[in-house]
Ligand SMILES: O=P(O)(O)OC[C@H]1O[C@H](OP(=O)(O)OP(=O)(O)O)[C@H](O)[C@@H]1O
């Protein structure tokens with residue numbers, strides 16, 4: 001698929017900055033403090049949800065000061081689009097976590113289908129407990145289930161399509177050093 005880089009650059013130039021780098025990092029620090037207080041003695045297996053969770057996990061992990069194991073999984077339902085479809089597992093968790101505490105790290109809880117499916121997978125696969133951390137939660141009434149919440153949530157945002165800090169717009173701007181809302185979306 002050919003990408004119109006001019007469009008990609010225009011989207012960044014016209015976007016609204018919802019949170020700058022300092023604000024996002026402060027939110028990550030606050031999450032780290034809570035996780036340090038609550039999971040330090042749990043010897044968890046931490047799964048970064050690729051691709052979106054990469055930047056959040058990269059900033060969060062060095063702030064966690066207890067023993068943990070790190071792995072990744074890749075479940076995707078947006079596939080570089082701005083609305084989600086069926087969940088597709090690109091990589092299921094490889095590290096065994098039977099009877100272990102699991103910590104799932106992802107960038108965004110939007111409709112929540114992704115987190116819901118990952119939670120179900122980990123529970124059925126024998127995790128002792130599953131904890132979830134998301135950098136940002138989007139506020140709307142379209143959640144996969146109304147009671148679906150992450151245990152650790154850094155920020156919240158209005159119902160617009162956002163990018164930056166791991167989140168993409170059509171595969172781009174995961175590297176943006178803040179959280180931005182696309183103009184008109
Ligand atoms: O709450 P939901 O509506 O299910 O959406 C959240 C999920 O969508 C994004 O992943 P995406 O499918 O874009 O895959 P990617 O991380 O590889 O871009 C994001 O990283 C979350 O994992």
Ligand code: HPA
Nearest residue numbers: 110160161162163167168
């Ligand atoms: O608003 C979003 N931005 C980027 N990725 C996403 N995945 C779900 N919602 C979003």
